[in-house]
Amino acid sequence: MAFSTRFLSRSTRQVYTGHMILQPEKAISARSYAKAAGSAPPALKGDEMLKGIFLEVKKKFDTALGILRKEKITIDPDNPAAVSEYAGVMKTVRQKADLFSESQRIKYTIESRTQGIPDARSYLLALKEIRIKRGLTDELGAEAMMMDALEKVEQELKKPLMRNDKKGIALLMTKFDKINQKLGIRREDLPKYEEQLELKIAKAQLEELKKDAFEAMDTQKKREEFKDEEMPDVKSLDIRNFI
Structure with missing residues (x-):
């Protein structure tokens, strides 16, 4: 069915994205290699680098596919147990295929996109x-509180707060700690927040799969040879049969 193809397409994109986003150090070493190996023909350098990337991505994809062939996924986004089960399967895929979780992906995005930002205000706007x-x-409403805290710090300093201003940043962090305390956010609860985020993502992905399945079945039902057939309940579909 078409929806299973879309499901695999999403898995493929995750593998490719995981390779490019989560392992930037490999991209750097590849560029360094390209510069250092001056004696090798340019085409060979590029070919070898691309071959290495392809083999690594293929390995990750095969790993993910192997897990998806074994684990049953119930397409029922309204069932918390099904959502939790699906989130667990995707977590296993990430761990075995060496991919980032969503929170890790966000962390890397923040680090890479804010690396050259000199001032605190631009940093918060980037976030x-x-x-x-x-x-x-x-x-x-944490963002508004953080910007308000920054305003107060900059008023005290009588100048924009730069990220290399250790004293000013320490003052801002103190205010941020008070905001976290007010909102009931604790550093030790971060794993719980990450789990909640992964469950939200799992639910959204199951909703997309359900939509894809309905669209695929509706398209099939319009074909003459399937006009009299009763379409199955989406919950009963076993994606393993389509991989």
Whole structure:
């Protein structure tokens, strides 16, 4: 069915994205290799580098596919147990295929996109942009509180707060700690927040799979040879049969 193809397509994109996003050090070493190996023909250098990347991505994809062939996925986004089970399967895929979780991906995105930002205000605005682009919501209103805290610090300093200003940043961090305390956010609870995020993502992905399955079955039902056949319940579909 078409929906199983889309499911595999998503898995493929995750593997490719995981390779490119989560392992930037390999991209750097590849560039260094390209510069250092001056005696090798340019085409050979590129071919060898691409071959290495392809083999690594293929290995990750095969690993992910092997797990998906074994684990049963129930396409029922309204069932917490099914969502939790699916999240567990995808966690296993990430661990075995050496891919980042969503929170790790966000962390890397923040580190890479804010690396050259000199001031605290631009840094916080960049965080907001990243949050919006990734579809995350600020339900607690933490961003507004953080910007307000920055305003107060800059008023005390009587100048923009730069990220290399250790004293000013320490003052801002103290205010941020108070905000976290007010909102009930504790550093030791971060694993719980990460788990909640992964469950939200799992639910959204199952909803997409359910939508794809309905569309695929509706398309098939319009064909003459399937017109009189009763379409199965999406929950009963076993993706392993289509891989």
